[in-house]
Amino acid sequence: MAYTDLRSFIEALEQAGQLSRVKAEVDSILEITEIADRESKSPAAGGAAPPLFDPIHGTRGGRGLLFENVTGSEIPCAINVFGSYERMRMALGCEDFEALANRVQQLVKPEMPTTLMDKMKKLPDLVKIAGFGPKVVKRGMCQEVVYTDDADLSRLPIIQCWPGDGGRYITFAGIYTKDPDSGERNVGMYRVQIFEPKMTAMHWHIHHDGARHHRKYKARGEKMPLAIVLGGEPVLPYAATCPLPPDVSELLFAGFLNGTGIELVKCKTIDMEVPVNAEIVIEGYVEPDETIIEGPFGDHTGFYSAAGPYPVFRVTAITHRRNPIYPTTIVGLPPQEDYYLGKATERVFLPLLQMLIPDVVDYSLPMFGAFHNCVFVKIDKHYPYQARKVMSSIWGAGQMMLTKMIVVVDADVNVHDEQDVLFHMCANVDWKRDVAVVDGPVDVLDHASPFEGAGAKIGIDATRKIPGEGQVREYPELLKMTQDIKEKVTRRWLEYGLGGV
Numbered sequence: 083m084a085y086t087d088l089r090s091f092i093e094a095l096e097q098a099g100q101l102s103r104v105k106a107e108v109d110s111i112l113e114i115t116e117i118a119d120r121e122s123k124s125p126a127a128g129g130a131a132p133p134l135f136d137p138i139h140g141t142r143g144g145r146g147l148l149f150e151n152v153t154g155s156e157i158p159c160a161i162n163v164f165g166s167y168e169r170m171r172m173a174l175g176c177e178d179f180e181a182l183a184n185r186v187q188q189l190v191k192p193e194m195p196t197t198l199m200d201k202m203k204k205l206p207d208l209v210k211i212a213g214f215g216p217k218v219v220k221r222g223m224c225q226e227v228v229y230t231d232d233a234d235l236s237r238l239p240i241i242q243c244w245p246g247d248g249g250r251y252i253t254f255a256g257i258y259t260k261d262p263d264s265g266e267r268n269v270g271m272y273r274v275q276i277f278e279p280k281m282t283a284m285h286w287h288i289h290h291d292g293a294r295h296h297r298k299y300k301a302r303g304e305k306m307p308l309a310i311v312l313g314g315e316p317v318l319p320y321a322a323t324c325p326l327p328p329d330v331s332e333l334l335f336a337g338f339l340n341g342t343g344i345e346l347v348k349c350k351t352i353d354m355e356v357p358v359n360a361e362i363v364i365e366g367y368v369e370p371d372e373t374i375i376e377g378p379f380g381d382h383t384g385f386y387s388a389a390g391p392y393p394v395f396r397v398t399a400i401t402h403r404r405n406p407i408y409p410t411t412i413v414g415l416p417p418q419e420d421y422y423l424g425k426a427t428e429r430v431f432l433p434l435l436q437m438l439i440p441d442v443v444d445y446s447l448p449m450f451g452a453f454h455n456c457v458f459v460k461i462d463k464h465y466p467y468q469a470r471k472v473m474s475s476i477w478g479a480g481q482m483m484l485t486k487m488i489v490v491v492d493a494d495v496n497v498h499d500e501q502d503v504l505f506h507m508c509a510n511v512d513w514k515r516d517v518a519v520v521d522g523p524v525d526v527l528d529h530a531s532p533f534e535g536a537g538a539k540i541g542i543d544a545t546r547k548i549p550g551e552g553q554v555r556e557y558p559e560l561l562k563m564t565q566d567i568k569e570k571v572t573r574r575w576l577e578y579g580l581g582g583v
């Protein structure tokens with residue numbers, strides 16, 4: 083079951099023992115970060131077994147936190163509410179990520195119905211997809227309270243995340259923009275640095291859809307309407323951060339995850355529609371030419387990203403529900419809340435990656451790689467240099483093109499256990515023969531590359547080598563006990579007097 087808004091999700095978390103309310107006064111400058119950081123690295127609430135795809139790190143995440151008494155604000159602040167597998171699963175309203183992956187696969191399967199019968203069969207699916215689109219309605223709870231001239235960002239419990247940050251940042255908002263030509267809506271999650279009660283910066287990278295929309299307004303010399311949306315259906319933050327192709331609407335995807343279209347309401351002061359179930363909406367315009375030095379910001383890489391000029395956003399209104407809740411998040415040394423959002427994407431995108439690269443049996447973005455630095459790929463190898471082919475394919479696949487290190491392993495290696503991957507890598511690799519270093523685009527946040535966004539990447543073929551892959555001797559067999567002895571020992575375990583299995 084999907085939840086309709088942040089507060090019903092938080093209530094459900096509380097009932098499930100997944101939320102702590104903090105009644106003591108806490109400071110939004112740094113103190114909330116330190117508490118949330120400790121919580122996210124604590125054992126997961128509920129004590130459930132970790133998922134198979136993350137046996138080692140899946141046991142962490144603590145509880146979601148609701149700070150009810152933040153210094154200088156009357157609005158409570160929620161953090162880490164998505165920061166574990168159980169909470170992420172609840173937010174997405176799915177049994178498990180694999181079940182969700184299957185639903186997504188059905189949605190995108192490029193199957194052309196050939197016969198009339200097929201078409202008839204496909205029809206309910208298409209009607210269902212059509213029903214997931216957003217619906218504009220007359221009024222919305224997110225506008226129960228409206229401030230225009232008296233709008234003031236300093237009323238919100240906006241946090242400063244890390245000591246070296248440029249200031250306070252809104253970190254967990256959906257940024258709503260529209261293409262001025264097509265009217266197509268985009269929702270992205272970009273950080274927002276506060277400068278004045280009614281002025282912020284708008285931080286997006288050049289390849290983000292929000293930046294693309296802004297370039298169009300800039301070319302016309304017009305300011306761009308933009309809404310910063312906090313709260314709403316819990317599927318929204320996931321949809322906003324999912325690496326969807328540019329022409330796939332985040333709101334449609336959110337509606338699909340939600341099981342029903344997201345209801346929107348017209349903003350009060352700008353030409354934009356926002357989710358009726360949002361907690362808080364900040365309306366305003368991004369200036370076409372005016373910029374301000376934004377940053378530094380403690381980023382998901384675990385390092386500060388540098389300050390730089392970004393467009394200025396001016397607030398025209400703040401609307402909110404009665405007694406709103408302000409959601410936020412921090413990023414930093416993993417695991418943080420974003421690890422679970424990323425892992426959900428890893429699982430949901432596996433069938434899509436397999437459509438693109440059929441060789442992939444499974445893959446993992448290990449925690450230490452902070453998403454773009456490392457991917458472990460498992461293949462069922464049948465021909466020489468198949469691992470090289472897979473590397474090239476990954477370096478050509480959407481955002482995975484930025485992967486700085488690829489390790490390809492055989493089908494009997496567990497890609498979700500870094501010890502297992504590194505064991506086979508260290509054992510199977512000849513460092514002259516089995517390594518490919520290539521030049522290419524890297525993440526703009528990568529600080530080691532010689533140029534911003536451009537540098538070298540490494541592919542390591544850790545599979546057993548076969549003839550045709552350079553000078554190769556025969557690889558020995560890996561030690562493995564026979565199945566009948568394994569079963570016998572399991573059966574007789576208590577007899578040995580060695581305690582529980």
Ligand SMILES: [Mn+2]
Pocket residue numbers: 268269291326327328330332
């Ligand atoms: Mn987009």
